[in-house]
Amino acid sequence: MNTTCFDCSAELDHCHGSLVVHVDMAVECTEPGCVDLHVARHTLALVRCEDVDSACTCVVVAHELLIAS
Numbered sequence: 001m002n003t004t005c006f007d008c009s010a011e012l013d014h015c016h017g018s019l020v021v022h023v024d025m026a027v028e029c030t031e032p033g034c035v036d037l038h039v040a041r042h043t044l045a046l047v048r049c050e051d052v053d054s055a056c057t058c059v060v061v062a063h064e065l066l067i068a069s
């Protein structure tokens, strides 16, 4: 991949995926090959899993809690 990413040209260890933060604070990366979920390696904004298009089980649980209350 030939991009103009600054970190790439600097050969820094980083990731182009988005960090997804789940309701239980578990962190996931959208990049399948991502091996290190440290925030510092990710230049893109953190997103909450409920804001991601693909439905996460966290959101289902949250909805069930709403219904139960």
Ligand SMILES: [Zn+2]
Pocket: 003, 005, 006, 007, 008, 009, 014, 016
């Ligand atoms: Zn890069």
Ligand SMILES: [Zn+2]
Pocket: 021, 022, 023, 049, 050, 056, 057, 058, 059
């Ligand atoms: Zn989630």
Ligand SMILES: [Zn+2]
Pocket: 015, 016, 017, 018, 029, 030, 031, 034, 035, 036, 037, 042
């Ligand atoms: Zn990543």
